[in-house]
Amino acid sequence: MVGDLGGERPPRYAALAGRVRRLVAEGRVPLGSRLPAERELAAALGLSRATVTAAYARLREDGWAVARQGSGTFAALPAGPDRGGWVPAPADGDVLDLAHAAPLGSPLVPVAFERALAELPRHLPGHGYHPAGLPDLRARIAERYTARGLPTTAEEVLVTAGSLHAVSIAFQLLLRRGSRLLVEQPTYPNALQAGLAAGARVVPAGLAPEDPAAGLAAAEEALAAVRPPVAYLMPDFQNPTGVLRGVAERERLAAALRRAGTTAVVDETLVDLGLDATPPPPLAAFGPGHVSVGTLSKSAWGGLRIGWLRADAALVRRLTAVAVRTTLSQPVLEQLAACAVLDELDVSLVGHRRVLRERRDVLVDELRRRLPAWSVPLPAGGLVLWCRLPSARSRALVAAAEPLGLRLAAGPLFGTGHALDDRLRLPWSQPPDVLRRAVELLVAADAAVGGGAPVAGPEEFRALPAGV
CATH class of the missing domain: 3.40.640.10 (Type I PLP-dependent aspartate aminotransferase-like (Major domain))
Structure with a gap:
């Protein structure tokens, strides 16, 4: 779930802390769950224990983890009203958010x-x-x-x-x-x-x-x-x-x-x-x-x-x-x-649907043209595409896109257990120029991933176990 850190900018401990932080923010590492022991995580990811120790220290400093004497390190939330849930985040500089499907407000509202x-x-x-x-x-x-x-x-x-x-x-x-x-x-x-x-x-x-x-x-x-x-x-x-x-x-x-x-x-x-x-x-x-x-x-x-x-x-x-x-x-x-x-x-929805239809078509056309190996559907409504990837690399793709300024939601977030890593949800709620720019970044992230699958983390990083 953490993925391969090889493509991240140094220092490596900061990259690891960032990955864990995203997993907690997305809810894929439940709050209060114990993070892997430093030695165990270091061995699983091929890192030095000092790197993991520094990453956990950064998480604690930023409020994303707490240490309990004799028990380990546990996922937590930093102070602030906008952290920790799987919700659209406040505007974050030039980051494009394609993790959430939240349309802009209707002129009806004011x-x-x-x-x-x-x-x-x-x-x-x-x-x-x-x-x-x-x-x-x-x-x-x-x-x-x-x-x-x-x-x-x-x-x-x-x-x-x-x-x-x-x-x-x-x-x-x-x-x-x-x-x-x-x-x-x-x-x-x-x-x-x-x-x-x-x-x-x-x-x-x-x-x-x-x-x-x-x-x-x-x-x-x-x-x-x-x-x-x-x-x-x-x-x-x-x-x-x-x-x-x-x-x-x-x-x-x-x-x-x-x-x-x-x-x-x-x-x-x-x-x-x-x-x-x-x-x-x-x-x-x-x-x-x-x-x-x-x-x-x-x-x-x-x-x-x-x-x-x-x-x-x-x-x-x-x-x-x-x-x-x-x-x-x-x-x-x-x-x-x-x-x-x-x-x-009902009157407002006529124009709202027209705008959304145009945005859907732009996103579908761009994806099919720029990423022909992907399977891109054309749904008859809603707000999102559920794309099938050529290989199980959704989590790696999300990790590669974040440093480029593109926020995505990995397929496994939408299910139980470890399934759906060959899927990626993409909303068309943004304006056409934003969608085109997002696809450019997505193409770059996909090229960086190169079709490889992410490195699996220890058991503690597995989120949302099926209850059957």
Whole structure:
């Protein structure tokens, strides 16, 4: 996981510290986990023990590790609000971030806040707490589900602080420590971490854009064999594969879930971003009892922290009881702004999709032209490409790209165990000129890697073990 340090600039200890720091920041080395003993890591990487000692000292100085007398060195986070999670980082000089798929804000947002501020005085005589969400916002979200083919009332909606918050709430209610959680492999890393944080034992079902039918069959087989209480699924432009499930596939999946007695937490984060195809009705329309998750982060702006859960009213009441343990209510002003965004969202999405379609096509064309040995798909929507590399070198590629000013996310980050090192996720959320520059840097990094595989680290560096 650390990779070959041969191409890094000296001193070698600083390069090693940088590699470990990235692994902790990406979540691939869990916080609090013990780092390998100095002698063991030195032997595994072919370095002197003095180099590893100096690297660990740098990590401790910078706050990325702590030493415990007699126990070893453990992964930690430095002080500061922007470190340690797998989230988009603040602007970092000339570094291009293709590790995260975070679009720029919609022009709708400032207008929506102007309207929200004008509407706010009407709410000031009240206490401002709405544990399940502002009634007007819940009604608007319900209307959108009904229009998509899933009849919904306001009482069947819980407003949350984004989709990850919604997924975490659902996992906290539906999972018990040691419960099995079916996930697609690959999947969204933060949702995977949320499941692990809830104590789940992860059951991966393989999924690839080249053969989505095989992925559906794998999910059916896993549901029948394991009968997990919960499954986390993304049928709408799945992150990162981009797979869109059709009506017949949703019917099969709903039937398999019903036979297994499994509740699906269905992440619909990307449902509004159909570039060449329109998604069918929600998976919950094909079978009762499932939880649908939505957000405005990809269709409007990630800084507008508004998401939601959709489920039957009784389940929403139980989910609300879980949500208020940590957050009594979402901010009224943001919810009013979300109402204004939703009122104009369908018109805004026409231009938003046009921009994203152009960016997707630029990225696909550049990659296919400059890196012809790569397998580059053309997904019908979403925000990312799930590229297949000629060899298992994703982690080495990420390490080679960072010094060039290009930040990437390695394939294994999106799965369990050690799989997916022959895959790389690339978002097209950046402007065309940035994407072209990023591909130039990617070509240089790929040439530096030369198709070699990274050096494997000791057991302690293996992140996200499969729970089966």
